[in-house]
Each structure stands twice: as structure tokens, then as C-alpha cells.
Amino acid sequence: MPNLITALFTASDEQLMWRVKLQDDAEAFASLMRRWQKPIENLCIRMTGDMHRAEDLAQTAFARIFAKRADWQPTGKFSTFLWRVALNLCHDELRRAKRRGECSLDALDEEGDGQPDFIASEGPAPDEQADNRERAELVRNALLKLATHYREVVVLRHYEGLKFHEIGEVLAIPEGTVKSRMAEALTQLNRLLKHLNGDTSCNPKTQTPELLAL
Amino acid sequence: MQSQDSNTGTAGTVKHPNSTEWMSFLYGECAPERRRELDAHLAACPACAGQVQTWRSSMNTLEEWPLPARRHARSQWAPALKWAAAAAIVLAIGFGIGRQSSNARGEVDALKSSVTELTAIVEREHNLNLSNGVAMAASANIQTLRVLGEYARLQQEQRATDQEVIKTALRSFDLRLGRVRSDLQTVAVNTEAGFEQTHENLAQLVSTSIPE
Numbered sequence: 001m002p003n004l005i006t007a008l009f010t011a012s013d014e015q016l017m018w019r020v021k022l023q024d025d026a027e028a029f030a031s032l033m034r035r036w037q038k039p040i041e042n043l044c045i046r047m048t049g050d051m052h053r054a055e056d057l058a059q060t061a062f063a064r065i066f067a068k069r070a071d072w073q074p075t076g077k078f079s080t081f082l083w084r085v086a087l088n089l090c091h092d093e094l095r096r097a098k099r100r101g102e103c104s105l106d107a108l109d110e111e112g113d114g115q116p117d118f119i120a121s122e123g124p125a126p127d128e129q130a131d132n133r134e135r136a137e138l139v140r141n142a143l144l145k146l147a148t149h150y151r152e153v154v155v156l157r158h159y160e161g162l163k164f165h166e167i168g169e170v171l172a173i174p175e176g177t178v179k180s181r182m183a184e185a186l187t188q189l190n191r192l193l194k195h196l197n198g199d200t201s202c203n204p205k206t207q208t209p210e211l212l213a214l
Numbered sequence: 215m216q217s218q219d220s221n222t223g224t225a226g227t228v229k230h231p232n233s234t235e236w237m238s239f240l241y242g243e244c245a246p247e248r249r250r251e252l253d254a255h256l257a258a259c260p261a262c263a264g265q266v267q268t269w270r271s272s273m274n275t276l277e278e279w280p281l282p283a284r285r286h287a288r289s290q291w292a293p294a295l296k297w298a299a300a301a302a303i304v305l306a307i308g309f310g311i312g313r314q315s316s317n318a319r320g321e322v323d324a325l326k327s328s329v330t331e332l333t334a335i336v337e338r339e340h341n342l343n344l345s346n347g348v349a350m351a352a353s354a355n356i357q358t359l360r361v362l363g364e365y366a367r368l369q370q371e372q373r374a375t376d377q378e379v380i381k382t383a384l385r386s387f388d389l390r391l392g393r394v395r396s397d398l399q400t401v402a403v404n405t406e407a408g409f410e411q412t413h414e415n416l417a418q419l420v421s422t423s424i425p426e
Contacts, residue, residue, distance in 0.1 A: 183233035
């Protein structure tokens, strides 16, 4: 019953975006942001490995959506449009970082306490927390070493929960290609995680050659 | 990848599922029947079982990079929201019935009856339950009813205002119509006089221009 009530009284993303497009409806756009800000931020964190930059990227994605509202066509899902815009921003950011010679792996924690802020402070005991942080760091590093076209598929399917066909729509590639990339990404991750223990260096020159070539 | 499939009990070769099928399998996107087939294949094929285990291992490892959990600040207001939603539904139904079956007064009556019905429901609920949660819900509901009553009153006032505006507009329109009619009559009279004058002028012109 609550779901039914929610469904009755909740406008779809597309209805809200239609209002934004035709009437510049600020409240409708605020609703879209409330729904999607967190998933888009998470996407940007997983893609760039940088929480602080991810917040800016998510904000920029929404600003770009609003700026392009007149171009939006209600033929597809709003979320497809949004994921695509956010992913393109992540790609741009990664290219810029590469040109600057930065390594996103270094940008994990700038707070100075030596602890990544994506780990909740409550819960396990300190030594267990340290172990969890270390493992999270290894996974993050491995993910960031994947070529972007593999990483985006892993992030959208595994972390954001999109179906393979939805990812195909976002990336404008066949569903079969998405699945092939996912399989290859999981294979590479398995290999990377076996070799990453004790090696958190982010110097691109030290990365696995075959991965850089992908 | 071709191999003997011991599970089939035949000597024929069996095509192994490809990686795209295994991805659908691992992420729960394949049909139940196909899932059963793939499960059976896994049980009988060590090569595929090894490959799938590798992928599963990567999937499990990905879980070790968590992000902060989202905050949920809704539970405190959930009872009030439920009551508000119920009130909105009753209001909408009452409003719809009123609109279908009656004029403006009927609509207001439908609203009032909805409010009365809700009041009765709240009183019953209030009497039956004395816990804090229910008290909070009832309080929220009374607030909702107050808002609904206010809404009904405003609706009536708005309707009266609208009727007054329409009356004024009609009076103004009537006056304008009268003026236009009067103007048209003047134009008609003037036109007729103009015709007569022209006719006379023409007759005079004809009489003076015919040679004697």
C-alpha cells in the first residue's frame, strides 16, 4: 500500500524533466537532484577515486543537464541521459588529470589524518578497521588501474546496479559488448588483486603494461 | 571451449556457455530455466566452474570498497505522512465525486463530508490506541484535518470571489454591447442619409448634364 501511494503521488523523472524543459521549473529540478545526487556522486567517486572532486563533478553534471534542458528529448529515460553526462565529465576529468601528470590514486585522502574518509568510523574494532581500510584501498587501486571502458561497466553494473541493457543504452554499445567487457574486467581485477598486495604505488610507469595499452 | 559433458550422459560434444551468458548468470539477469541449465553445467564442467569462481571472487572483492551509507531521515515522519496520504486520497475521492455529481456547493459538501469522515476515523483510532506513536499520528491527523477544513473554506471563498468577478465581467460586457449597438445604429442612419444625399446629387448631376 505505501508503494502504491508513493507511485500515485510521485512524478516520474521524465515528468519532472519535462517540467524543467518547458517551464524552467526549479522545484522539479530540485526533486531530480534529490533523487540522483547521491548515485551520481558515487559514480564519480568510483570512476575518479577522488571523493572531493566527485562532488564537484556531480554538481557540474546537474548544471550541465539544466543548461541543456531545451535539448532534452523525452524519447529515452532521464537517468540514461544523466549517467551519460556524468560519465563524460568523469572521462574529461581523467584526461585532464593524466595531462597534469596526476594520479588519482594519490588523491585518496587530503585531510591529513591518514585515514580515508569513505570508511565509516563506527563499527569494527580499530585493528579490523585498519585491515578493512587496507583492503578497500587495494580494491580501489585495482579498479582505477582498469582501462576506463572496463571500469565504467564495472561501476555501473556492480556498484550502481544498472542492468546490462541499460548500460548498453548509456554507453551506446550493444548489450553483448557490455557483458564481454564486464567479464574481461572481472578477469583483470582478479589478476590485479593477486599482485597488488603491498604495492600501492600510483606511478603510471609502474602499472601493468598490458592494462595501460587497453 | 568444447568438451565432453558428463552430465548429459551422452558421448556428444557440448557447447560451453560463453562469457556473456555467464555474466547474465552471475548478475541474476537470466531466465529461471536458463539459470537451471547453467547451474547443471557448472556442476558437471570443472573448466567453467573454475572460470566462474574467478569472476565470483572478483565480484566479492569489489564489495570491500564501501562508500558512506545514505542517511534516512524519514522514519520520524512516516506515521504523519501515512495519515496525510490517506487524507489526501479521501479528499481526492470526495472532491471527484462532488465534481461529477453536483455544482460548486456540492463540491464543498463533498469536501466537508470527507473531513467529517476523517474526523470520525481519527477519533476511533485515538480511542483505541494510546501509545505515543498513535498519539503522534492522531496529532498529525488533526493538523491535516485543520488544513483540510481551511482548504474547504478557502475553496468556498474563492468560488464566491470568482462568481463576483464573472458577474462584473458580464455587466461590463453588457454595457459594451449596448454601446456597440448604439454605434451601429448611428452608422446605419448616417449611411442611409449618405446614400440619399448621393442619390440626390447624382439625379441633379444627370439633370444638369443632359443637353437641352
